[in-house]
Amino acid sequence: MKNILSKLKKEEFQQDLIGWFQKEQRILPWRENSDPYRVWVSEVMLQQTRVDTVIPYFLNFMEKFPNPAALANADEEQVMKAWEGLGYYSRVRNLQAAVREVHESYDGVVPADPDKFGELKGVGPYTKGAVMSIAYNIPEPAVDGNVMRVMSRILLIEEDIAKPKTRKLFDTAIREVIAKDNPSDFNQALMELGALICTPTSPSCLLCPVREHCQAFEQGKQNVLPVKSKKKKQKSLLLGAAVLTDSEGNFWIHKRPSEGLLANLWEFPNCETVSETMTQKAELELFLNKAYGALTELTPIEGIIQHVFSHLIWNITLFTGKVERADAGAGLVKVTEEEMRAYAFPVSHQKIYQLFLDKEKN
């Protein structure tokens, strides 16, 4: 560690970085104040999600659930609806569970103790450091992808940042260089720099406030750092899905299991189609009958929907059908068109609904 940091002028680096942040930081809703609950919600939303996407979700979420008590007491279905479209839905289930814990065990006050806060559901080393430093000014590292990118360039660290072990290396390094008198601005400055200047491709080194401290820039290596191993390609699946209505225009929908992909979200009934001998239509009709006791003759809808996840691809063929009855308790629920809006659907099934509505009009 001494080796890695030996070239860095720590105090000057801190000053240049923090000075830049205080002048150039973006105005963002979660920066209005340092309410720990607001900071926490924003950090969870910002995991794997860009700022522009998060802003409207954050505003809506804070309006509906303005404090820990409100979220703790909220109906889970309503909370899922507020997260609809953001992805990684376990984030919000864990958040609500953790906030309930804060509500009950900490009298609604987010603990200002990294160890205690870090034990809460969904709070890993990054979220722990971000919330503790930003909300309570506690000098805890908050190592996210931005920070690893920035610091790999500043310190010329060439370890593979995809490896869990490398995150610990950065954590140790940041613990040494973090500004003890202003860890909040220091951590935010590193992330802001990664977002605005020290970007993944073609970083704006000429505008960089810490260029003079950057060993990668000095050696012309800013474009080859950080080193990151590639992930594998997605698997492709063929699915058949059915928008089923009854004679009164109600819809039959299904709630996904509480674990696994898109847990607890709602969907149009569907199955993976694998048969070599049956048509997709026949295979889906058979599935609907066996799984839900739903008898129907399906009609194909033109066009197939592709939805790409990080680890798999769905190719969905869409059908419509009329169903009047289904087995009670089998999981198929009948809702009105009006009620559809209250249920949280993943984007893939929002696409299905949209295609159905488009075709219905014609």
Add this chain to the structure above:
DNA sequence: AAGCCGGGGCG
């Protein structure tokens, strides 16, 4: 350590 878990932006 490796795989699972969504979605969107960019060149």
Add this chain to the structure above:
DNA sequence: CGCCCAGGCTT
């Protein structure tokens, strides 16, 4: 269109 971005949990 293929490429990239990325924390926490589970196994």
